[in-house]
Amino acid sequence: MNTETLQARLTDLVLADPDVVTVYPVRPAALEIASHVLSAVIPGHDQRPKVVLSNATAGTTAEVSVGVTGERSATAVCRDLHDSIHTELTLAHATPPLNITVKISSIA
């Protein structure tokens, strides 16, 4: 599975959590705006902020920043997201170690 497909799958997985309101960009805002502009001129370009994934021989890194509802404990949601991403990366045979960063950036 290529990185973009896996990124999209991880993003869908994160957004499927009922306690997640939104996924925020991890990259600098300027890059996100550039991506947004690209999406306007390139049909099919996925503009959503997503789980950022990088593969290397030294391991795999996944990073995501989210806003949560606040209904359930933010700490519990954060751990659950980590575990879901870990499971998905393991199933996708991502190169270990799996370094996963999950940040709660807003609590509604």
Place this chain on the structure above:
Amino acid sequence: MTAPTPQSTSNAATVAALNPANLDGHTIEELSAYLDAERTPTNFSIESSPGCQIALTALGRLRDLTQRDLETQAAAEPAPADSWVQSIMDRIALEARAGRDIPISHPSTTARLAVSEGAVRGLMRAAGDSIPGVIVGRCILHGDVTVPGEPITITVDISVAWGENLHDAADRARSAIYRQLLKHTELTLSAIHITVQDMRFTRPRRTEIKES
């Protein structure tokens, strides 16, 4: 730990709040105007910024809470040039920025989990604002929140509506903030200090008029 003086904190807060870098390049005035326009047309940069989202939520709540107050103030006296509403808006701008990462524990050594300081300050502000008659001004987390187990002291300034019991309002705000911090963070809280910084005139609710 030496707490900054109120004057120096206020000046630093004002300067920082005017720095667009604190809100991913946006100012609190821009966000206020965006809210006025009912968030249309959609501004991708604002909508994708956690800091702006926290600030917009707080601004929206501030407007709801102060609408009656402002009408009453306008009828009673000329609005001061540097009103407390503006000072709260400045605080919102300052405190909505991401700030430090507050760690969340996980058994895996390769897991890096955190909640942003901005999210926690937004949480505290919402908890305090949920108490009738209370509007939260300044929220500060003292201590190194990036170190698990480090004792943290919280300082919150509130404004209370005229006629409310000050002790009761402060106690209820403290309890609400404590409950939310306990629920959503792993901070080791040593104290939550609430200071009633000012009182506001408010127009009685319709039900209050009927009851009297």
